[in-house]
Amino acid sequence: ALRAAGATAGRAAAQWWAQETLGGRAVGGVRPAALQILDALDDGDPAVLDGLPTADPYFLGDDQARYAEAAPPGGPAWQELTAHRVDEARWAWCGGFDDAVTDEVARQCRIVLHPTGDDRDLSHLHPDRVRPGGPGVFAGDWAWTPNADGEMRVPVGFAGTLVDNWNGWAVFTCTRQVAEAIVADQQAARGRYRKHLAAHGVAGVQQDRMVDESMARMRFDGDVIDVDETRVHGDPDAVDRITAGADGRYTVMGRSWTWIAVHPYDCDRITGDIPDPVEQPPTPAA
Known part of the structure; x- marks a missing residue:
C-alpha cells in the first residue's frame, strides 16, 4: 500500500515536471530534450537523471503522515512500528515514487516523440x-x-x-x-x-x-x-x-x-x- 501511494505521488510529480520540460510551459524545441531524456534513462546517465523529481529516503519528517494516509485498514498503528519497520515503510513509499517518476517521464517522452502520439515503448x-x-x-x-x-x-x-x-x-x-x-x-x-x-x-x-x-x-x-x-x-x-x-x-x-x-x-x-x-x-x- 505504501509503495502504491508513493507511485501515485511520483506520477503526479513527473507530470508536473513534464509540463515544464516537455509540455506547454517548455521553452524551445522539446523533441531533442525528450530523446536525450529517454537515452539517459536507458544509460542511467546521472547528468540527466539527477534533474528528475526524487524522493529522499533519508528524510524522516514525512514518514508518519505518509503512513497515516497510505496504510490499509487493520494495519498496525504508527506507534507500534519498530525502527526497522519505519525504515521499510519509508523505503517502500520512496521506491514507489522514484520508479513511477522514471516510468511516467519515459511515457511522456514517448508521447512527444511518437509520430501518432502513442506512448508505447518503441525501443x-x-x-x-x-x-x-x-x-x-x-x-x-x-x-x-x-x-x-x-x-x-x-x-x-x-x-x-x-x-x-x-x-x-x-x-x-x-x-x-x-x-x-x-x-x-x-x-x-x-x-x-x-x-x-x-x-x-x-x-x-x-x-x-x-x-x-x-x-x-x-x-x-x-x-x-x-x-x-x-x-x-x-x-x-x-x-x-x-x-x-x-x-x-x-x-x-x-x-x-x-x-x-x-x-x-x-x-x-x-x-x-x-x-x-x-x-x-x-x-x-x-
Missing part, C-alpha cells in the same frame, strides 16, 4: 536492434529532410520485416498497404521535382526527360508493381515487375535502392502497423 525498433526476421521501420537513406526548426527528419517511415542486408543496406518485406505507400511516395517525389523544374523554366519534353533520368517511374498494375528505370540507368532493359511473395508481402526495390532502418521517433509519420516486439525464445537452462 525494440531502434535501428541498432533490428535483426533479420524482426520488425523495423525503414526509409531511403535519401529521405532525411530538415524541418522548420532545422531538425533532420524522415517525412514518412515504412513498417516492415528485415529479411536481408545487401551491401550494408536493408532489404525488407511489407504489406500491400505499405507497398502502395512507397509507390505513392515515389510518385509524390517525382511531382515535387517536376514543380522544381517548372519553377526554373524547364518544361515539356525536357522536363519529362529530366524527371525520368532522376527517378524511376512506379505504378501498381493490378497486384504487380511496375518499375521503369530505363532512363535512370540508360538501359532499355531496366524494367522490373515486383510481385508479392507467397505470404502476400512485397520486397519493394530490395537490393536495388539504399534502404535503411530508422528510428520511429525520427519519422513524422509511419505507414503500416507499428509492430510489437518479437518474442525471443527462452534461454536454455544450464
Whole structure:
C-alpha cells in the first residue's frame, strides 16, 4: 500500500515536471530534450537523471503522515512500528515514487516523440536492434529532410520485416498497404521535382526527360508493381515487375535502392502497423 501511494505521488510529480520540460510551459524545441531524456534513462546517465523529481529516503519528517494516509485498514498503528519497520515503510513509499517518476517521464517522452502520439515503448525498433526476421521501420537513406526548426527528419517511415542486408543496406518485406505507400511516395517525389523544374523554366519534353533520368517511374498494375528505370540507368532493359511473395508481402526495390532502418521517433509519420516486439525464445537452462 505504501509503495502504491508513493507511485501515485511520483506520477503526479513527473507530470508536473513534464509540463515544464516537455509540455506547454517548455521553452524551445522539446523533441531533442525528450530523446536525450529517454537515452539517459536507458544509460542511467546521472547528468540527466539527477534533474528528475526524487524522493529522499533519508528524510524522516514525512514518514508518519505518509503512513497515516497510505496504510490499509487493520494495519498496525504508527506507534507500534519498530525502527526497522519505519525504515521499510519509508523505503517502500520512496521506491514507489522514484520508479513511477522514471516510468511516467519515459511515457511522456514517448508521447512527444511518437509520430501518432502513442506512448508505447518503441525501443525494440531502434535501428541498432533490428535483426533479420524482426520488425523495423525503414526509409531511403535519401529521405532525411530538415524541418522548420532545422531538425533532420524522415517525412514518412515504412513498417516492415528485415529479411536481408545487401551491401550494408536493408532489404525488407511489407504489406500491400505499405507497398502502395512507397509507390505513392515515389510518385509524390517525382511531382515535387517536376514543380522544381517548372519553377526554373524547364518544361515539356525536357522536363519529362529530366524527371525520368532522376527517378524511376512506379505504378501498381493490378497486384504487380511496375518499375521503369530505363532512363535512370540508360538501359532499355531496366524494367522490373515486383510481385508479392507467397505470404502476400512485397520486397519493394530490395537490393536495388539504399534502404535503411530508422528510428520511429525520427519519422513524422509511419505507414503500416507499428509492430510489437518479437518474442525471443527462452534461454536454455544450464
